[in-house]
Amino acid sequence: MIDELDKQVEVLEGRIEDRVLESPAAQLLLTIPGVGQTKAAVIVAELGEIERFDTHKEVVSYAGLDPVVHQSGETEIHGSISKRVQARCAGP
Known part of the structure; x- marks a missing residue:
């Protein structure tokens, strides 16, 4: 088999x-x-x-490849990719 x-x-x-x-x-x-x-x-x-997207930023966001950024005053912390793609990769 x-x-x-x-x-x-x-x-x-x-x-x-x-x-x-x-x-x-x-x-x-x-x-x-x-x-x-x-x-x-x-x-x-x-x-x-791909033509349905107006900008490259829309493609990155749709794919969930945009990094999480937390900002407060002058502090800026870059995290991992957004939860949208992590949730899709985890499956049902």
Whole structure:
């Protein structure tokens, strides 16, 4: 059974690779150091049509990659990424 599942995983990985290679957005993402085919595919799937965002800040916020910043007077503390993405990554 494990061998059969491994074969299915290989087939699906091949399909994902083909789709990534077809996507201009994914191709552009592949030029970023540390972004491989899997990450590029996930980013493209997560964002959908990039044209629906007016600014890069909207993309970052939508993806939940904006860092938490606490400010008080002259003190500024930068935290981790926002809770929105952490909640999505945690799953149901």
